[in-house]
Amino acid sequence: MQPFTTVTGPAAALPAANVDTDVIMPKQFLKGIDRNGLAEGALHGLRFGEDGAPRADFVLNRPEWAGTRFLVVGPNFGCGSSREHAVWGLMQLGIRALIGTTFAGIFGDNAANNGLLLIRLDAADLATLSERALDPANNSLTVDLPGQTVSTGDGHKVTFEIAPLRKDAMVRGLDAIGSTLDHAADIRAFETRYRAEHPWLA
């Protein structure tokens, strides 16, 4: 997993509610067997017209938002399917963090497993950042995960909450499977007892 400490870059606003995983990564990009090549698919219908040409008016295609690192999103972002391709594609597009009020559950876990930071704020703080994300002259943010802050270019700073274990794993870019396998003996012991207590599962 890619570690996340401090990242600075442009933020873009995607304010619609319920942006679902079919929008984030449409089905025609789900036919691979590896994690690569998904940047093109990310938000494809929003970024490209039916003829395949970039939509000039879409925020991520405008020069002021070149190199966007953050999306300020509407509620329930990532709802729908479990496809982790949605997270892989956003990261391959260069997105390092999403800032919103609520995120869908499986999407949130997928993001955490890949080092895509989800920042949950209340509506007032989100509005502050959303204003900046809409302003081409002032759209740069700095996200400091160890310090749990988001700073705007014009001196505002908001703080955010994140579960300590998740934060630690993201800051250090930990391999979750490796850390679980450190507990392999515990898992074996649990399993032996559990199957003895539930013999129909043995």
Next chain:
Amino acid sequence: MQPKTLYDKLIDAHTVRRLDDRTGAGSEILLYVDRTVLNEYTSPQAFSGLREAGRTVWSPKDSLAVVDHVNPTAPWRVAAMPDAGGARQVSYFDENCREFGIELLDVLHPLQGIEHVVAPELGFILPGMVIAAGDSHTTTYGALGALGFGIGTSDIEHYLATQTLQYRRVRTMRVTVQGLLPAGVTAKDVVMAVIRQIGASGATGYSVEFAGDGIAALEVEGRMTICNMIVEGGARGVVIAPDEKVFAYLRDKPRVPQGALWDAAVEHWSRLRSDPDAVFDREVHLDAAEIEPLVTWGTSPDQAVPVGGMVPDPTRETDAARRGDMNRALAYMDLTPGMAMESVPIQRAFIGSCTNARLSDLREAAAILRGRRIAEGVRGMVVPGSSSVRRAAEAEGLDRVFTEAGFEWRQSGCSLCLAMNDDVLAPGERCASSTNRNFEGRQGAGGRTHLMSPAMVAAAAVMGHLTDVRRLAKEA
């Protein structure tokens, strides 16, 4: 002892160890997961990850692999996939299952079908289990008294390697459905009514328990429909306390425990319920008598109205953000505020998906179609939930009811629910669909989806427009 919800009991019984000092919702634990079901499109990178790290599968017998998302559903089964990407996924799936020793039901297997239809009908899912799988509709298993929830590919890999997940406990919500459903109102309408009431993220961060005599009165397959689709309300897990109906459903399934083990299991399963005074973080109540057949008008599953109602008017919505979402949905769906839902014409009718393609669903749709023809200009497809469902339906003549009505009787798969295979809506086509998601482009770029029960789809196909199934049921 403090009273516990069924969710808490199942989590406690599967906790290998705590990962932090907290307790209750938000605390992190190492969660033992009994079993998983794998499909060809969300699993490939998990197997690649195992291989790259030189890891093995902890317990191969606890995984069941099923090809369902990318395969064609044409009436004659062929091994070939409709496109190169799907073919590569299926062949890699086969390679992975062989190498890691996992049982695979491939496209030609007589038990093939949609994973969430196949696993219960095999008896692979038992009450009291925790099931996590790489598909959001894993919540289906709540109907059997198992805690089911979807996971992404990284967590599939984590499960395969460790038999566990690093899991954060969620809050609990009880949805109580009191009373009996009126005639013509189905389990699909119940879950659509719940989602309409709580919103598309109303259960985000919660595990839901369905309760009440309205749920108890439902057969197990109807409960599966409800547990399956509540994920569209954001639920992170679902469970219904198992009862005699569940035990009767499981009794003749091929892989359930036998003899004394069965008796011991039932004795244990009978005690799986929330304590009477357990406290849920949120309670939701529905009166079954007030639920009507619902249809969606928009592009989110909570954008639904009773079929006798009208397309809503965004100018009456006071919240600006929600108004914007409504306007966008109406533009995509090409609907006008104030239109009667029953005046909306359709070109496609789809009966299928892990939500609504079990035998009871096909029976309900067939009951509407018997002796009728679908309207001119409507293409109707029936995609049974599994090959076993298909055979059972044929044994009672349902295939002929569908084909005589003008529906295509197809092979099993996820099909037009998410259109990853060659079953796709053309741009602008409007579909009455027994599926679970009406997202933009879900059934094909530019395609328009109206969600409803299978019987409502059948009724719409006959009329050529959305219609109240109760009218046709009366005439039947």
